[in-house]
Amino acid sequence: MRPKHRRLAYVAGGVALLGAATALVLTAFQDNLVFFYSPTDLVEREVEPGRRFRLGGLVEEGSIERDGATIHFVVTDLAETVPVSYTGVLPDLFREGQGVVTEGVINEQGHFTAATVLARHDENYLPKEVADALKDSGHWQHAEGAEQ
Amino acid sequence: MANLHRFANPAQFQRLSRALLPWVAGITAILFVLGLYFALFASPPDYQQGDTVRIMYVHVPSAWMSLFCYTFLAVAGAVGLIWRHPLAFMSARAAAPIGAGFTFIVLATGSLWGKPMWGTWWVWDARLTSVLILFFLYLGHIALSRAFDDPARGAKAAAVLALVGAVNVPIIKFSVDWWNTLHQPASVSRLAGPAIDSSMLPPLFLMAFAFMGYFFTLLLIRIRADLASRKVQALRVAALAAAE
Numbered sequence: 001m002r003p004k005h006r007r008l009a010y011v012a013g014g015v016a017l018l019g020a021a022t023a024l025v026l027t028a029f030q031d032n033l034v035f036f037y038s039p040t041d042l043v044e045r046e047v048e049p050g051r052r053f054r055l056g057g058l059v060e061e062g063s064i065e066r067d068g069a070t071i072h073f074v075v076t077d078l079a080e081t082v083p084v085s086y087t088g089v090l091p092d093l094f095r096e097g098q099g100v101v102t103e104g105v106i107n108e109q110g111h112f113t114a115a116t117v118l119a120r121h122d123e124n125y126l127p128k129e130v131a132d133a134l135k136d137s138g139h140w141q142h143a144e145g146a147e148q
Numbered sequence: 149m150a151n152l153h154r155f156a157n158p159a160q161f162q163r164l165s166r167a168l169l170p171w172v173a174g175i176t177a178i179l180f181v182l183g184l185y186f187a188l189f190a191s192p193p194d195y196q197q198g199d200t201v202r203i204m205y206v207h208v209p210s211a212w213m214s215l216f217c218y219t220f221l222a223v224a225g226a227v228g229l230i231w232r233h234p235l236a237f238m239s240a241r242a243a244a245p246i247g248a249g250f251t252f253i254v255l256a257t258g259s260l261w262g263k264p265m266w267g268t269w270w271v272w273d274a275r276l277t278s279v280l281i282l283f284f285l286y287l288g289h290i291a292l293s294r295a296f297d298d299p300a301r302g303a304k305a306a307a308v309l310a311l312v313g314a315v316n317v318p319i320i321k322f323s324v325d326w327w328n329t330l331h332q333p334a335s336v337s338r339l340a341g342p343a344i345d346s347s348m349l350p351p352l353f354l355m356a357f358a359f360m361g362y363f364f365t366l367l368l369i370r371i372r373a374d375l376a377s378r379k380v381q382a383l384r385v386a387a388l389a390a391a392e
Contacts, residue, residue: 007230022315035273091267123335125344127192
């Protein structure tokens with residue numbers, strides 16, 4: 001084998017092995033790499049009460065209730081729901097139908113108390129006129145609803 | 149191969165790059181003027197984000213360029229290691245700080261966008277963390293290529309790092325699909341077509357081409373400067389030898 005070909009084989013083999021090792025590691029740590037759990041994940045995996053974790057999903061339409069400085073709402077992934085309460089400053093994008101990621105603890109009754117609430121932005125970018133036109137013509141589907 | 153080796157000759161490269169540079173620089177300048185005009189004035193605000201959407205026209209092109217530059221580093225590293233092409237390590241050395249700059253811009257503009265939109269400057273989700281690792285890989289490449297007295301050894305070590313770090317490139321791209329993240333999924337390169345309204349695509353693509361042109365302008369200038377400084381070095385050594 002010419003030295004050039006030997007070096008090519010080393011580099012190609014090394015990169016292939018490294019890629020395979022990385023793929024295995026990432027698959028093994030799948031659970032630790034997700035940023036938040038969805039309400040369905042909570043049903044499947046039983047998070048112990050009092051442990052801090054992140055819950056993500058959509059703010060259910062019509063679920064927001066304000067009680068002084070505290071706000072109550074329901075996080076849904078369109079299959080399961082979790083009631084959430086939070087006291088503090090909300091991001092500008094927070095509204096019904098919007099994606100949110102909240103961090104906090106869940107109690108035995110399945111009620112989530114959030115310490116922080118972050119808004120999630122979807123991948124859609126539209127001028128206001130186009131968004132209004134879509135709503136008027138009835139072609140509007142809230143973008144987040146299509147997700148997951 | 150014989151054809152490619154013509155460009156491997158540094159004198160040939162100096163001639164070719166001197167002819168190309170004004171054109172590349174001029175086209176880049178025109179693209180920046182057009183791109184910035186469309187991005188800042190001639191495109192509509194977003195229905196949710198308002199004018200904050202304009203950060204995207206800098207953020208997304210620099211994100212693309214940060215991945216492009218790293219791929220360039222890895223390919224140049226492989227070409228240098230396997231075929232010993234004399235310009236390969238030199239172009240990797242020239243490209244690394246430019247890529248680090250693009251990565252810094254993407255992290256900084258993302259942070260500025262994240263505060264008003266998400267409500268936080270930074271989170272440790274898979275996308276943001278993998279891009280931060282990319283930034284550190286660039287810094288490691290810059291440091292490693294200058295860490296040895298013998299520049300050839302530094303270039304080889306940096307090339308190995310570039311190849312090892314290349315596994316991070318697909319991780320960054322697909323992080324938003326493989327795991328749930330706070331960062332939104334891809335808007336442009338997706339099977340269903342762009343999720344960005346057509347009125348917002350011209351500034352985005354103009355800025356992307358401007359960033360690409362900016363990369364090649366800087367790359368040519370940096371390689372030319374590197375070649376010139378090596379020539380000065382060689383002349384100094386020759387002058388010292390002659391004086392003895």
